[in-house]
Amino acid sequence: MTLAIEVKDLTRRFGDFTAVDAISVDVQVGEVFGFLGANGAGKTTAIKVLIGLLAPTSGSARVAGFDVVTQSEEVRKRIGYMSQRFSLYDDLTPRENITLYGGIYGLSDLDIRARGTAMLSELGLMQVADKLVSTLPLGWKQKLSFSVAMLHRPAVVFLDEPTGGVDPVTRRQFWEMIYAAAARGTTVFVTTHYMDEAEYCDRLSIMVDGRIAAIGTPAALKAEFGVSSIDEVFVRLARPTTAGAG
Amino acid sequence: MRTPERLHALAAFVVKELRHILRDRQTLVILLLLPLAQVVLFGFAIRTDVKDIRLAIVDAAPDDASLALRAHFTGNGRFRVVATAAMIEVIEPLFRRGQADVALVIAPGLARALADGTPAQLQLITDASNPNTGTTIQAYAGAVIGAWQIALPGARQGVVIEPQVRMRFNQSLESVNLFVPGLISLVLTLVTAQMTAISLSREKERGTLEILLVSPLRPWQIILGKVAPYLLLAFANVVTAMVAAWLVFQVPFRGSLALLLAASTLYALVGLALGVLIAARTNSQRTAMMGSMIGTMLPSTLLSGMIFPIASLPWPLQLISNIVPARWFIVIVRGIMLKGAGIVHLWQELLVLAVMLTVLLVVAIKSFRARLA
Numbered sequence: 001m002t003l004a005i006e007v008k009d010l011t012r013r014f015g016d017f018t019a020v021d022a023i024s025v026d027v028q029v030g031e032v033f034g035f036l037g038a039n040g041a042g043k044t045t046a047i048k049v050l051i052g053l054l055a056p057t058s059g060s061a062r063v064a065g066f067d068v069v070t071q072s073e074e075v076r077k078r079i080g081y082m083s084q085r086f087s088l089y090d091d092l093t094p095r096e097n098i099t100l101y102g103g104i105y106g107l108s109d110l111d112i113r114a115r116g117t118a119m120l121s122e123l124g125l126m127q128v129a130d131k132l133v134s135t136l137p138l139g140w141k142q143k144l145s146f147s148v149a150m151l152h153r154p155a156v157v158f159l160d161e162p163t164g165g166v167d168p169v170t171r172r173q174f175w176e177m178i179y180a181a182a183a184r185g186t187t188v189f190v191t192t193h194y195m196d197e198a199e200y201c202d203r204l205s206i207m208v209d210g211r212i213a214a215i216g217t218p219a220a221l222k223a224e225f226g227v228s229s230i231d232e233v234f235v236r237l238a239r240p241t242t243a244g245a246g
Numbered sequence: 247m248r249t250p251e252r253l254h255a256l257a258a259f260v261v262k263e264l265r266h267i268l269r270d271r272q273t274l275v276i277l278l279l280l281p282l283a284q285v286v287l288f289g290f291a292i293r294t295d296v297k298d299i300r301l302a303i304v305d306a307a308p309d310d311a312s313l314a315l316r317a318h319f320t321g322n323g324r325f326r327v328v329a330t331a332a333m334i335e336v337i338e339p340l341f342r343r344g345q346a347d348v349a350l351v352i353a354p355g356l357a358r359a360l361a362d363g364t365p366a367q368l369q370l371i372t373d374a375s376n377p378n379t380g381t382t383i384q385a386y387a388g389a390v391i392g393a394w395q396i397a398l399p400g401a402r403q404g405v406v407i408e409p410q411v412r413m414r415f416n417q418s419l420e421s422v423n424l425f426v427p428g429l430i431s432l433v434l435t436l437v438t439a440q441m442t443a444i445s446l447s448r449e450k451e452r453g454t455l456e457i458l459l460v461s462p463l464r465p466w467q468i469i470l471g472k473v474a475p476y477l478l479l480a481f482a483n484v485v486t487a488m489v490a491a492w493l494v495f496q497v498p499f500r501g502s503l504a505l506l507l508a509a510s511t512l513y514a515l516v517g518l519a520l521g522v523l524i525a526a527r528t529n530s531q532r533t534a535m536m537g538s539m540i541g542t543m544l545p546s547t548l549l550s551g552m553i554f555p556i557a558s559l560p561w562p563l564q565l566i567s568n569i570v571p572a573r574w575f576i577v578i579v580r581g582i583m584l585k586g587a588g589i590v591h592l593w594q595e596l597l598v599l600a601v602m603l604t605v606l607l608v609v610a611i612k613s614f615r616a617r618l619a
């Protein structure tokens with residue numbers, strides 16, 4: 001298996017509205033793949049189809065070597081997901097959240113404790129390990145959320161706007177965590193609308209109105225459009241239809 | 247995942263649910279005290295209604311004075327004389343069977359005592375199983391006796407009323423007895439259907455349900471993990487309600503406790519499945535709450551025979567009452583508690599609940615499978 005994600009002509013409609021319009025993407029194992037697009041471009045919808053939360057209208061997709069429709073259970077065992085909304089349990093502590101997800105993903109109690117402690121000290125969250133998550137600042141919550149999604153060492157992790165609303169310093173740290181995950185062999189599929197972050201990706205695609213308008217390495221894309229930043233590439237692509245990134 | 251891992255995953259999920267419940271102290275306290283409060287409040291509200299007081303009179307040697315006193319009682323709209331006897335032994339069984347609320351015992355020689363000015367003895371016996379109505383009845387009876395005294399020629403003094411309160415097992419308090427099973431069903435509906443609907447739709451609203459659905463947990467594990475803690479709570483509530491009913495109102499318990507708990511489990515599962523269904527079909531906590539209110543609490547109160555007998559409902563509502571689980575459950579609980587009925591008598595009602603549960607489970611898991619499409 002060389003491809004972590006294989007998407008062919010994937011379409012998802014809501015009634016008459018086509019949110020994802022025949023997209024095709026291949027992501028290599030261990031890659032950090034940026035999935036860019038303005039608000040409403042269809043990024044979240046595409047991710048939800050890939051992780052089995054939504055059924056595709058047509059086309060096919062394989063994640064970690066399994067078909068997302070017919071082998072969704074196999075897929076779910078091998079992926080991590082951080083949703084666009086913060087979705088740890090606010091009324092539980094970081095440690096309790098870790099225990100819960102570790103248990104759900106079939107880790108042993110011993111593993112959960114060891115990985116949990118390692119994770120919390122890496123994040124510098126040991127002092128708040130037993131405080132309610134609701135009392136933590138957003139940046140900490142996001143980092144915790146990402147680490148929890150990585151707890152079971154998934155083959156592929158889907159991050160939907162993980163750095164939304166987070167300060168620049170924390171964003172930087174967040175990307176270090178993403179690189180560390182990729183270095184351990186996890187494929188990272190990440191959406192963002194911060195164009196500076198796009199430069200950190202191995203490869204990226206830009207989605208406009210449900211279609212993939214461009215795909216390639218940051219350098220190749222800049223060369224293709226003859227511009228000096230991804231931001232400019234983005235503006236070129238987005239201008240004909242909608243205004244700017246949201 | 248292998249089976250032990252599945253169980254481990256389920257256990258982790260149940261622990262998390264328990265934490266939610268234990269952490270929300272206010273809701274927990276309310277849910278735990280609710281059955282107690284409901285039984286006590288409703289019980290007293292029903293029983294303090296003392297319009298038709300059934301009076302038994304013991305008059306060993308009737309004379310002018312005692313006949314006049316009896317006339318005062320018969321003339322008072324609040325009392326209804328159910329028996330008159332010469333010996334107290336005749337009254338005793340009436341009391342025991344609950345056909346009398348109060349007994350007036352007139353000592354022989356009332357007229358003579360009044361004429362001589364010696365103390366005359368009157369005894370009022372009330373049932374102490376409800377101190378509240380007991381006192382009210384005593385007060386009414388005392389007022390009637392007072393009126394009789396004032397009407398006596400020369401307004402004689404010297405009548406001694408000796409109130410006597412006896413502990414009695416009174417089977418007549420049917421309203422409370424019939425009401426307690428209804429309350430049990432209501433409390434169960436609340437903690438199962440309503441609480442499950444709310445807690446599941448909260449996960450939907452906060453986005454945590456997505457994370458669960460993306461995990462290797464299967465829909466049945468999520469549902470089971472979600473409802474198991476509420477099932478425990480439901481058990482605690484049934485026991486509290488029954489102990490309260492028994493301690494405060496001596497509501498009898500004649501049948502098998504095991505059968506009652508088994509039936510309660512069945513009914514609780516029906517409620518839980520309804521809760522899951524409501525949560526699956528609604529998009530916010532608020533609508534889920536409204537939905538469970540209208541879809542479960544109202545029918546459980548109004549169409550279950552708890553307050554209005556089914557036979558007194560207009561026929562379309564009678565028809566609808568057939569699909570209200572509480573209607574069947576109340577019959578079961580009344581049968582077990584009040585009549586000591588066994589599974590032989592109640593299998594039809596139990597079967598109806600079992601069928602409802604099966605249908606609801608299938609539909610609930612199906613709408614859950616539909617995910618967030």
Ligand SMILES: Nc1ncnc2c1ncn2[C@@H]1O[C@H](COP(=O)(O)OP(=O)(O)O)[C@@H](O)[C@H]1O
Pocket residue numbers: 014017019037038039040041042043044045046619
């Ligand atoms: N469940 C749904 N029903 C109808 N339309 C939807 C649904 N989910 C998303 N959409 C629409 O699909 C489009 C893409 O949404 P989304 O995938 O969330 O975009 P992005 O994540 O790129 O901001 C939007 O126009 C949105 O309104």
Ligand SMILES: [Mg+2]
Pocket residue numbers: 043044045084160
């Ligand atoms: Mg989105």
